[in-house]
Amino acid sequence: MADTLVAHQFDDMDQQRDAASLGMWIFLATEVMFFGGLFAAYAVYRWSYPAAFAEASHQLNALLGAANTAVLLTSSLCMALAVHAAQTGSRRRLMLFLALTMILGSLFLVIKGYEWSHEIHLGLLPGATFTYVSPSPAFSATQVEMYFMLYFLMTGVHGFHMIIGLCLLMYLMVQAFRKRFTPDYFAPVEVIGLYWHFVDVVWIFLFPLLYLIGSK
Amino acid sequence: MQSVSPTAELPRTGRVLNYLNNGYTARSWLLSTDHKRVAILYLISVTLFFFAGGAAAVLFRLELMTPPGDLVQPETYNKLFTLHGIIMVFFFLIPSIPAVLGNFLVPLMIGARDLAFPRLNLLSWYVFIAGGTLTMYAALAGGVDTGWTFYTPYSSMFAKTHVTAAALGVFISGFSSILTGLNFIVTIHTMRAPGLHWFRLPLFIWSIYATSLIMVLGTPVIAVTILLVGIERIWRIGIFDPSLGGDPILFQHLFWFYSHPAVYIMILPGMGVISELITCFSRKRIFGYSFVAFASIAIAVLGFLVWGHHMFVSGQSMYAGMVFSFLSFFVAVPSAVKVFNWTATLYRGSILLQTPMLYAMGFIGLFTLGGLTGLFLATLAVDVHVHDTYFVVAHFHYIMVGGMVMAYLGGIHFWWPKMTGRMYPEWWGRLSALIIFVGFNLTFFPQFILGYVGMPRRYYAYPDEFQVLNVMSSAGASILGAGYLIPLGYLLWSLKYGKLVGENPWGASGLEWQTSSPPPTENFSTTPQVTQPAYTYPHTEELLLG
Amino acid sequence: MIFAQVNFAPPQGSSLAPELDALFYYLCGISGFFTLLIAGFIFYFALRYRRRSGQEMAPTVDGSLNLELIWTFFPFLIAMTFFAWGARLYITSSRVPPDAMEIHVVGKQWMWNLQHPTGQREINTLHVPLGRPVKLLMTSEDVIHSFFIPAFRVKQDVLPGRYTTLWFNATAPGEYHLFCAEYCGTLHSGMIGKVHVMQPQDYEAWLSGVDVGEPPVSAGERLFSRLGCITCHGVRGPTLAGLYGSQVKLANGQTVLADENYIRESILNPSAKIVAGFQTVMPTYRGQLTEDQLIQLVTFIKSLQGARQQ
Amino acid sequence: MPQHILPVSTYLLIFAALLALLLATVGAQYIELGPYNILLALTIAIFKAVLVVLYFMHVRFSSRLTWIFASAAFLWLGILLTFVMADYLMR
Numbered sequence A: 001m002a003d004t005l006v007a008h009q010f011d012d013m014d015q016q017r018d019a020a021s022l023g024m025w026i027f028l029a030t031e032v033m034f035f036g037g038l039f040a041a042y043a044v045y046r047w048s049y050p051a052a053f054a055e056a057s058h059q060l061n062a063l064l065g066a067a068n069t070a071v072l073l074t075s076s077l078c079m080a081l082a083v084h085a086a087q088t089g090s091r092r093r094l095m096l097f098l099a100l101t102m103i104l105g106s107l108f109l110v111i112k113g114y115e116w117s118h119e120i121h122l123g124l125l126p127g128a129t130f131t132y133v134s135p136s137p138a139f140s141a142t143q144v145e146m147y148f149m150l151y152f153l154m155t156g157v158h159g160f161h162m163i164i165g166l167c168l169l170m171y172l173m174v175q176a177f178r179k180r181f182t183p184d185y186f187a188p189v190e191v192i193g194l195y196w197h198f199v200d201v202v203w204i205f206l207f208p209l210l211y212l213i214g215s216k
Numbered sequence B: 001m002q003s004v005s006p007t008a009e010l011p012r013t014g015r016v017l018n019y020l021n022n023g024y025t026a027r028s029w030l031l032s033t034d035h036k037r038v039a040i041l042y043l044i045s046v047t048l049f050f051f052a053g054g055a056a057a058v059l060f061r062l063e064l065m066t067p068p069g070d071l072v073q074p075e076t077y078n079k080l081f082t083l084h085g086i087i088m089v090f091f092f093l094i095p096s097i098p099a100v101l102g103n104f105l106v107p108l109m110i111g112a113r114d115l116a117f118p119r120l121n122l123l124s125w126y127v128f129i130a131g132g133t134l135t136m137y138a139a140l141a142g143g144v145d146t147g148w149t150f151y152t153p154y155s156s157m158f159a160k161t162h163v164t165a166a167a168l169g170v171f172i173s174g175f176s177s178i179l180t181g182l183n184f185i186v187t188i189h190t191m192r193a194p195g196l197h198w199f200r201l202p203l204f205i206w207s208i209y210a211t212s213l214i215m216v217l218g219t220p221v222i223a224v225t226i227l228l229v230g231i232e233r234i235w236r237i238g239i240f241d242p243s244l245g246g247d248p249i250l251f252q253h254l255f256w257f258y259s260h261p262a263v264y265i266m267i268l269p270g271m272g273v274i275s276e277l278i279t280c281f282s283r284k285r286i287f288g289y290s291f292v293a294f295a296s297i298a299i300a301v302l303g304f305l306v307w308g309h310h311m312f313v314s315g316q317s318m319y320a321g322m323v324f325s326f327l328s329f330f331v332a333v334p335s336a337v338k339v340f341n342w343t344a345t346l347y348r349g350s351i352l353l354q355t356p357m358l359y360a361m362g363f364i365g366l367f368t369l370g371g372l373t374g375l376f377l378a379t380l381a382v383d384v385h386v387h388d389t390y391f392v393v394a395h396f397h398y399i400m401v402g403g404m405v406m407a408y409l410g411g412i413h414f415w416w417p418k419m420t421g422r423m424y425p426e427w428w429g430r431l432s433a434l435i436i437f438v439g440f441n442l443t444f445f446p447q448f449i450l451g452y453v454g455m456p457r458r459y460y461a462y463p464d465e466f467q468v469l470n471v472m473s474s475a476g477a478s479i480l481g482a483g484y485l486i487p488l489g490y491l492l493w494s495l496k497y498g499k500l501v502g503e504n505p506w507g508a509s510g511l512e513w514q515t516s517s518p519p520p521t522e523n524f525s526t527t528p529q530v531t532q533p534a535y536t537y538p539h540t541e542e543l544l545l546g
Numbered sequence C: 001m002i003f004a005q006v007n008f009a010p011p012q013g014s015s016l017a018p019e020l021d022a023l024f025y026y027l028c029g030i031s032g033f034f035t036l037l038i039a040g041f042i043f044y045f046a047l048r049y050r051r052r053s054g055q056e057m058a059p060t061v062d063g064s065l066n067l068e069l070i071w072t073f074f075p076f077l078i079a080m081t082f083f084a085w086g087a088r089l090y091i092t093s094s095r096v097p098p099d100a101m102e103i104h105v106v107g108k109q110w111m112w113n114l115q116h117p118t119g120q121r122e123i124n125t126l127h128v129p130l131g132r133p134v135k136l137l138m139t140s141e142d143v144i145h146s147f148f149i150p151a152f153r154v155k156q157d158v159l160p161g162r163y164t165t166l167w168f169n170a171t172a173p174g175e176y177h178l179f180c181a182e183y184c185g186t187l188h189s190g191m192i193g194k195v196h197v198m199q200p201q202d203y204e205a206w207l208s209g210v211d212v213g214e215p216p217v218s219a220g221e222r223l224f225s226r227l228g229c230i231t232c233h234g235v236r237g238p239t240l241a242g243l244y245g246s247q248v249k250l251a252n253g254q255t256v257l258a259d260e261n262y263i264r265e266s267i268l269n270p271s272a273k274i275v276a277g278f279q280t281v282m283p284t285y286r287g288q289l290t291e292d293q294l295i296q297l298v299t300f301i302k303s304l305q306g307a308r309q310q
Numbered sequence D: 001m002p003q004h005i006l007p008v009s010t011y012l013l014i015f016a017a018l019l020a021l022l023l024a025t026v027g028a029q030y031i032e033l034g035p036y037n038i039l040l041a042l043t044i045a046i047f048k049a050v051l052v053v054l055y056f057m058h059v060r061f062s063s064r065l066t067w068i069f070a071s072a073a074f075l076w077l078g079i080l081l082t083f084v085m086a087d088y089l090m091r
Ligand code: HEA
Pocket: B149, B263, B264, B266, B267, B309, B310, B328, B329, B331, B332, B333, B335, B336, B339, B367, B368, B369, B370, B371, B372, B374, B375, B376, B377, B378, B379, B383, B386, B387, B388, B392, B395, B396, B399, B400, B404, C030, C034, C038, C074, C075, C076, C078, C079
């Protein structure tokens, strides 16, 4: 049975597993650099427009941001436990934790979506819909718009990754349901788990950078 | 052609199943996950792109025959060199050796049945084609006129051409590059044949590995950068345009963070090919194997620390300029190490001047000159004068055309018998190598002088005193163009009429020569065992140097 | 002979040119040496050791640590001489002499607007006196351009939203090319002009023959009162006398040099750097001033002499 | 590759640490540290990320190769940010 799971180019299961996990790590390295470009832009403009960035960040709801961080951290825990369940061959726990991970992931997106709609409602979405007027002569609305463009882009790209992650989890769920995973073969769970944690790590940085500029 | 192979034997006349005759339908090609078939798909596509880019060059070299702009409109001229640059860089040179020879050879050279992720490999070709199609659409629907560098705010706020589509094309093709690089790294790490440890690998594998590192770590940055340009362009939200609060220099940083390392994507694979050619045609081990191997890694890593040398006059901080200049000279050292080791490999070799070897020798000379003029540019005060002049144009064509394209052609000739089972006509091969060498130098050497005298690049009209050198350059370009058409002709001819060859017509070492030509779909009937270092040829004596 | 009309080097028109050429020829020499060395060896080996029979074998030469060290170290050393020499010249060519005469340059698609300190304006031509350092204070109204005078061996990108500077000391009278070197759109290659280097007395004569516009300083002074700057500065805002070239203490504890870009930023983006001891009350003037007016304001503020008090 | 199975308690411990650090991040906002606020916030974030990477992602128990690629990613990010910011800080 193990043989059918090894693709023709590989010699054995171990080689295949190593390849999958290394492949995911390299992919995550590319992801780091992808977000890296955005972080560089963020660094430059935050340094150039400190006042505008602080002011803009106060428009966000830091409490929701913090709550969302907790949600995501918990989902990461669940993912880790799902991998643990796969390792120990407990299919029911695997499915349970996958489900919990997905629920928490979706909850994150719901909260984020609520925040977004609120911010859009306040006229903070850059472009034609941007209606923010600078309250102080000291900085311009353009600079605040710059912040929000980075904000929407970074959280948007992050959210996009979450959605992909949810699809992947869904796939795992189906596979687990079909009893595809055994303590000898669960590389997909592990590899997708890596991806999920990575998305969590990105948020760990986004939260203080976007929500917590300047002290309260 | 004298018989060069001690082991050459004609294949049995009965039909042996190989990757080429294993199915003839379009489907068997377009949905094949066989790395060798994917390589052929890439071969065909990059060849098309090369001639498209070359055709643009032919047109603008014609325009540059006379000082005033009289052949095309200025806007057309700008679209031509932009198209030329974009196609040649993103759709020809970056995929050339990695995606064609790399795809074909990496599994063969390491004794594997395929790449680690064959389906991903096929996907990367489709992604590449999607990006290429979009870019060609942008070109045909009206063109792009930003230069291949897409500098902001011109590209994001001012250009009225199809920037978004072209940029999106480049963005998409970037993912193809990432997937290819990822696949190679994983394959090289996990799928080497038993006994094939790192220091027994062919140097081509080392260079492909180094290239893949750059692809994986650099390409994502250009992807976001292009994304940001697109956003600024479509929604007019400030990111790089100063009138919206942005900073155009940031764009240049992000762009060159990728694009300088990318120039090493465009040379390292060539260096790998040269190491193979030099050793095979002097029937000798490479001189200083580990130095050549580590030089590739050093170039890849150091290459990430020097991007600011494209920005000496851009308005970046003077101190940043000095740091970048200083670090640029560090990259020169591993490059020099390679050149010297290749030369030393020839010493007391058993040298045969077949076509691939001619290309290899051409490569070394032209790369040296191109690289050394790179040092002119890395020298701060000198770059202030020659930046954005034809001196720069000459520099990079020496490396990219004189270096990489030569290496690519050398590699194609060298592995042609392996890929097709047939030999190209040697006499024609040497002739065209010679024509290309002469045409190349006539095209681009005058440009060094033009640049030093002060002719800016991307000029469609120029003062009269620059004409003589420009005419020489255009004349050279037509010789060069003809030189490229000859191999196209005879290689196609050889598909049907070329002499059939055995496993190893060159008497080369390396696992790829131990399987039949063309190789069977599964590459090897039994997984090879490796017991010797790379380039082990039968030899006369041990010779010790200092 | 056709080559009689080819220039192999640009004319030497500035004090920098001979120095730069010396460096350039040094680089050519080293490069020529290495290229010929490598090419020579390749040809020699290729002929000397060419394969004479199909069975011929070569000896094994694995490498040599000594040789590797030699050809790692010496190229590095040579490269460092390139760096040192190039950096030295670069630093001198970046330091503007304090007594330089200042000419303002505003680039836009596809022309150069220049203004002399005494108010004369020119388009795509630049008249300068011989033997006197000239500083160009440059900015762009749209995209990036680059001011390039090959005969002077100087080039500097001209950016929107910022000032860049460039200086030279012309040493030979004559007429030289002026090019835009950064691609800026359709007529990039048409954004060219001439630099006329004149004897000082000819330059004076030329100046007096041209329609004198209002000198930037006085235009700036009028703007200063018309825009209401005058109502604050000295009252709620810092006095600006002696500001230019001084070190300004900021509210966040850092100090910055008050150069043209600082003054420009203070007007367009006052919150970026708050002067220590003041509030962020100054309004931004972004979008209300043309590049010309900004330059006039900056020039006026620079002209305010006096002891800096902060 | 040998399997390394962590006990569930480790995961819970790490999770608790992560939540504590989250509280620390939020709490640090109420201390006035001027420019050091951001440094503090980033340091805490790095701690959190390291915990996730080492334990949830098992890097602590993985092959050297995984270590190399995981750290290379952050090293390269560091190169990008350092050199870009260096230009702005030195202008
Ligand atoms: C394959 C492509 C490739 C490669 C490999 C290189 C290699 C190098 N490049 Fe080049 N470069 C380009 C492609 C490439 N370049 C392109 C496309 C541009 C223009 C982009 C644009 O604006 O459109 C450019 C522009 C460019 C610039 C900016 C010019 C400007 O716009 O003003 C600079 C500046 O430093 C530079 C430097 C270098 C250096 C130092 C190397 C080094 O890596 C070279 C090292 C090699 C050697 C040094 C030769 C071997 C050495 C010896 C034989 C021994 C002797 C050695 C010593 C004495 C040290 N390049």
